[in-house]
Amino acid sequence: MEGNIFQYEFIVKGLFGALFASITAGLAGTYIVSKRMVFLSGGITHASFGGIGIGYFAGINPVVGAAVFSILSALGVEYLSVKQKIREDSAIGILWAFGMAIGIIFIYLTPGYTPNLMSYLFGSILTVTYADIIALGIMSVLLILYFSVFYRTILYISFDELFARTYSPYVNVFKYITTALIALTIVLNIRMAGVVLVISLLTIPPNIAMIFTKTYFRIVIWSIVAGFIGTASGYAISYFAGIPTGATIIFTLVMIWIIAKSIKQVNNIVMHKSNGK
Amino acid sequence: MSVCLLEMKSVSVAYENNIVLEDADLKVYDNDFIGVIGPNGGGKTTLLKVILGLVKPAKGKLIFDQELLNNNNIGYLPQMSTGDNSFPVTVKDVVLSGLMIRKGLISGMTVQDKMKASQVIEELGLTELSGSSLSELSGGQIQRVLLGRAVIGNPRLLLLDEPGNFVDANFEADFYEKLRVLNKRMSIMMVSHDIGTITAYIKSFACVNRRLHYHPSSEITNEELMAYGCPIQLITHGEVPHTVLKKH
Numbered sequence: 001m002e003g004n005i006f007q008y009e010f011i012v013k014g015l016f017g018a019l020f021a022s023i024t025a026g027l028a029g030t031y032i033v034s035k036r037m038v039f040l041s042g043g044i045t046h047a048s049f050g051g052i053g054i055g056y057f058a059g060i061n062p063v064v065g066a067a068v069f070s071i072l073s074a075l076g077v078e079y080l081s082v083k084q085k086i087r088e089d090s091a092i093g094i095l096w097a098f099g100m101a102i103g104i105i106f107i108y109l110t111p112g113y114t115p116n117l118m119s120y121l122f123g124s125i126l127t128v129t130y131a132d133i134i135a136l137g138i139m140s141v142l143l144i145l146y147f148s149v150f151y152r153t154i155l156y157i158s159f160d161e162l163f164a165r166t167y168s169p170y171v172n173v174f175k176y177i178t179t180a181l182i183a184l185t186i187v188l189n190i191r192m193a194g195v196v197l198v199i200s201l202l203t204i205p206p207n208i209a210m211i212f213t214k215t216y217f218r219i220v221i222w223s224i225v226a227g228f229i230g231t232a233s234g235y236a237i238s239y240f241a242g243i244p245t246g247a248t249i250i251f252t253l254v255m256i257w258i259i260a261k262s263i264k265q266v267n268n269i270v271m272h273k274s275n276g277k
Numbered sequence: 278m279s280v281c282l283l284e285m286k287s288v289s290v291a292y293e294n295n296i297v298l299e300d301a302d303l304k305v306y307d308n309d310f311i312g313v314i315g316p317n318g319g320g321k322t323t324l325l326k327v328i329l330g331l332v333k334p335a336k337g338k339l340i341f342d343q344e345l346l347n348n349n350n351i352g353y354l355p356q357m358s359t360g361d362n363s364f365p366v367t368v369k370d371v372v373l374s375g376l377m378i379r380k381g382l383i384s385g386m387t388v389q390d391k392m393k394a395s396q397v398i399e400e401l402g403l404t405e406l407s408g409s410s411l412s413e414l415s416g417g418q419i420q421r422v423l424l425g426r427a428v429i430g431n432p433r434l435l436l437l438d439e440p441g442n443f444v445d446a447n448f449e450a451d452f453y454e455k456l457r458v459l460n461k462r463m464s465i466m467m468v469s470h471d472i473g474t475i476t477a478y479i480k481s482f483a484c485v486n487r488r489l490h491y492h493p494s495s496e497i498t499n500e501e502l503m504a505y506g507c508p509i510q511l512i513t514h515g516e517v518p519h520t521v522l523k524k525h
Contacts, residue, residue, distance in 0.1 A: 034365055152370075152373075152374070152377065152380075152386070153377075159361060159371070159374075160360035160361070162331065162355060162360075163353065163360065164377075165331055166329045166353050166378075167377050167378040214409075214412060215365055215366070215367050215370075215410055216364075216365045219365055
């Protein structure tokens with residue numbers, strides 16, 4: 001009977017976790033990949049570790065700390081690069097390491113043993129709670145609503161910001177809201193894949209989709225599908241093989257990407273040959 | 278005399294103490310076709326950006342004809358570099374974005390909007406590429422798409438920044454011919470290096486080199502240029518096309 005309860009929990013967490021992770025990562029990931037913000041997002045993710053450390057130390061929920069840190073670091077990069085004229089990639093590099101350093105210092109200062117540290121770094125099946133899943137579910141609904149209501153506004157600002165400024169005074173507002181939502185998406189997905197690996201949860205699925213399609217909306221849809229297949233099967237493999245979840249999910253996604261790329265390559269060669277005749 | 282759409286009164290623009298435009302006066306009349314010429318860094322693009330509201334003047338003011346022209350009624354074709362041409366967006370969506378000027382924040386496109394877009398795309402000879410993404414297009418094709426985006430909203434004033442740079446040779450004549458047709462229902466201001474080509478189409482000149490001099494005809498005499506003292510390379514079309522290459 002105990003086995004059944006575990007199985008039930010495994011299926012529910014696995015299915016819904018994978019579903020919500022791929023919806024949020026697909027929507028946020030298509031945005032950051034299209035806008036070439038992957039490095040920035042990676043920086044935000046690592047900087048958020050500072051919030052996890054402070055959360056542990058102060059006895060508040062580490063996810064809340066991470067959320068605050070990720071949003072502050074996103075704004076920090078913007079401030080340093082625009083106002084202080086520091087090169088953006090340098091600003092990211094500084095905040096990336098600074099956040100990690102704060103996290104490590106505070107976790108070190110926290111009395112007692114911190115068993116979940118590894119799970120925050122690399123993701124763990126054991127520590128994903130129902131609350132995490134529900135939070136991801138709410139985030140999915142929020143992102144779907146945001147992107148469907150403001151689809152064209154977001155698309156056009158991303159494509160050509162200068163032109164968007166000729167007709168809309170709200171360009172910056174949208175940029176900040178979108179960045180904040182992406183920071184939150186990343187933080188909530190840290191439970192699935194961990195600080196170190198979560199960025200690939202956002203970048204691999206859109207890149208799988210972009211092998212087959214080049215229009216924004218289809219990239220979103222296909223990255224959610226590819227993300228779900230990769231996340232759910234990675235989750236299952238990690239459960240049965242007893243290996244870390246985050247790493248297994250990323251490994252599975254990269255395998256899908258390689259297979260998709262090969263199929264496209266073979267297809268191109270075949271097409272080329274038949275055209276040549 | 279036709280209606281004045283827009284009047285600039287002693288407008289100055291500075292980027293961090295570097296004055297790019299000084300005391301510029303300009304009146305843009307209905308159905309005018311102004312060629313904006315001048316050296317690199319002389320303030321041509323800045324002039325367009327001031328009119329679009331992208332750059333705030335440090336001094337002076339702009340008076341728009343409220344009925345015919347507020348900020349919502351200006352079409353804009355920027356220089357190629359402003360957008361990301363590998364961005365996954367389709368030709369049709371880019372053309373439709375020209376209608377965002379009239380839309381609120383929640384920006385659904387109606388069936389009419391989409392039909393209008395198809396029509397503009399057809400006029401530009403891009404129907405087959407309608408569903409393609411920009412990354413699959415040549416530079417000249419992208420330029421045509423961006424022209425579509427600029428004119429779909431039927432603006433009263435169309436601002437073009439170096440449109441000739443990327444237009445492919447076999448579309449060039451066609452492109453300028455399209456502008457001539459568009460000019461019947463809208464005023465055009467066109468920044469260009471390609472003075473040789475544009476003199477055949479424009480009706481007046483604005484010579485911008487920090488200061489702005491407006492010449493209400495497409496022909497400039499040497500005496501006029503002497504008086505204004507703007508150092509430009511000028512090629513004019515007379516009976517026999519000839520080139521003026523000197524500091525004057």
